[in-house]
Amino acid sequence: MEMTTAVASLSALAHAGRLSAFRMLVQAGADGLPAGEIARRLDMPPSTLSSHLAILDHAGLTRSRRDGRSIIYTADYGTMQGLLGFLLEDCCGGAPEICAPFIRATDALACCPS
Template sequence: MDMKSALAALAALGQDTRLEIFRLLVKAGGEGIPAGEIAARLGAVQNTISAHLKILDHAGLVRAAREGRTIRYVADMTGFRDLLAYLMEDCCNGAPELCRPVINAVTCDC
């Protein structure tokens, strides 16, 4: 990941509704959630949620899959891992054991 991509991802997550959407999709796992259901769960207008999802998609943090007339969104964990790797690239000034608690906190079997 380069700085421009990292900035896009951080900017996308720097807005409260988009952060809520991303956290909701992370919680949903690989099954994802249809756009309409995301709007309903967050109590938001569907076209507003669609605009937020488009920003998250362009930032590489979500993926969309069409199922007939429905679009299902899934958190793109590869994009998120790339962001974390970029942020921690030169971690701890040569003492990577200091980063172990952070790595353990974000590591899952997903």
């Protein structure tokens, strides 16, 4: 991931409404959620949410597909993975022990049987 893309992704997530929407989609998994359902859960006007979803989409953090009258949004796990990799990739430049906590933190999540 490049600096420009990373900044776009971080900017997209740096907003309470968008971050909430994104986490909601991450939880929703591959099925995703229709825009209207997200707006309802966040108690946000549809036009406001739409502009936020467009920002997440443009950053590559979400994808959308039409299903009838609804537009279903899903989280793009690949982009999220790339962002985390970018944030971590230089953590061991000088001292290997420094990034150990990061690795432990992600291991500690242990939410997925490998």
